[in-house]
Amino acid sequence: MEQTSSKFNQLPKSWNLVFNLILIVLCVVCIIPIILVYAISFTSEASLSAKGYQFLPSEWSLDAYRYVFRNGDQILQSAYVTIGVTAIGTLFSLLVTALFSYVLSRRDFRYRNVMAFFLFFTMLFNGGLVPSYIVNTNVLHLADTFWILILPYSLSAFNVIILRTFMQQSIETAILEAARIDGAGEWYIFARIVLPLSKPGLATVGLFTLVTYWNDWFLGQLYITNPKLVSLQYMLMKLQSNIDFVTSNATSATNNMLMAQIPAEGARMAILVIVLTPILCAYPFFQKYFVKGLTIGGIKG
């Protein structure tokens, strides 16, 4: 990124030092909690129950991970669900969003404003959770299906606006006209010219969508009862609330049985680490597109 404003009349060295210090402190605040979770996942269960959570475990151990992989059926199943939903959802959503954004970016299309309003209105007003829930379960019959985890998030007005603005600003109308004169059809123009030229915009919107699907637990909690469709995030959440339930209603016989099925503290943090690491590794690669896409795609269209 260009550092435009600092090329001229820079702040004195002392201020530069102060700014660096502020940022270092903020970065530490951001990252320390994440490091703690990694540390807990590598701590032995004995030292966890004796000393509690620690940044520097007094006893290192891989037991948590062994436990997770030994009892891995549900985790593996949930990983399939999460990966499947993320991959199919992101591709589907990108396709629908790109097609619609392209139509809205065509200034010569008569109904573009009507359609844009149809989209924009959903940002201002919605039926709310209860009507959506009833429509999805009783009218569309999507409860406990794979598609309920994908369709509700597949079209975001915000993403369409970002991508439409991006297309309007970075694709010259002249290119499209030239292609049309050469005899290219609409589909050809879309696939061969518009999509390749929109890469930074697509990457930005794609990253947002990918993260939305990867991180979702809400749709699962609302609509899913079949264990085969439980995603990683939702599974992690269910584990945690089961534990709270058990610990707050301690000592009965059923609770002891429940307790036996629930992985120990370290194992929970190990699952968390397994869910967390891919997203932390993936996003620095997207970051350069991300800033560029947001800059050009700005929200006002």
Place this chain on the structure above:
Amino acid sequence: MTFLYELRKNKVLFLMALPALILLVLFNYLPMFGVILAFKNYNFYDGILGSPWIGFKNFEYLFKGDAWLITRNTLLYNFVFIIFGLILAVALAIVLDEIRNRFLSKTYQTILIMPYFLSWTIVALIFYAFLSADKGIINQALTYMGMHPINFYSETTYWPYILIFVFFWKSVGYSSIIYLASITGISPEYYEAATIDGASKWQQIRFITIPCLKPIIIIMTILSIGKIFYADFGLFYQVTYNSGALYPVTQVIDTYVYNGLTSMGNYGMTAAAGLYQSFVGFVLVIITNWIVKKMDKDSALF
């Protein structure tokens, strides 16, 4: 007739828009008709259309009961989030822009946005590691210093601060990047001219950077005012582990609607709460936009 003509002429464009239009109808517009539930005594057998009308009864129940509490919580938290969020994000963007070393600047950005990409489930667990009654880091420290441990998940006093901290921890890095992106778009000529005229760096920030950010600040603010009746469900539900003891300071309209739907099964009243939320949000956007239009025509959203 023009429509049929357009349809034939641009049938490919219509076809391209079709999947999105279908999704909008099914998942956004169809539920809008469901708001009539707020005026009905819903039962499963008669369905949405068949259930008896009861006028404003659902709203009466709502306003007699929890409406004040959940409205107050939602509004207060959102005011803090909007006002401090704006100040923090703009300040952070300016500080980031002043860092001369490009590598350092990139590294700071990467680390600061990181929390934004974590789900609320994960954030909740991460903060649980700090707040847990027996094993948490904070209580270990308190015990070490000879103080009494605090049972955070049943003690209301601290939650306004905890929630505000968690919210900013997760989101400030991301929102500052939006402003940073705009700062880097400001033409260097302004700064060049200011330097020649002898303006100090602070004057440049005050008279060039901040005025240039005004349009984006206004748009972001209008959008967040429109959402002022909505709360981040994950923050209030997950991070608090939906603990009933904390409801007086953590229950917001969204969690209220959700809890109403899942535990009480009172469809009519929760639909009324949802409609209240959506309607007030809608009116607020229109009003804010109208005010902005009066003050500065170009900055308005529509």
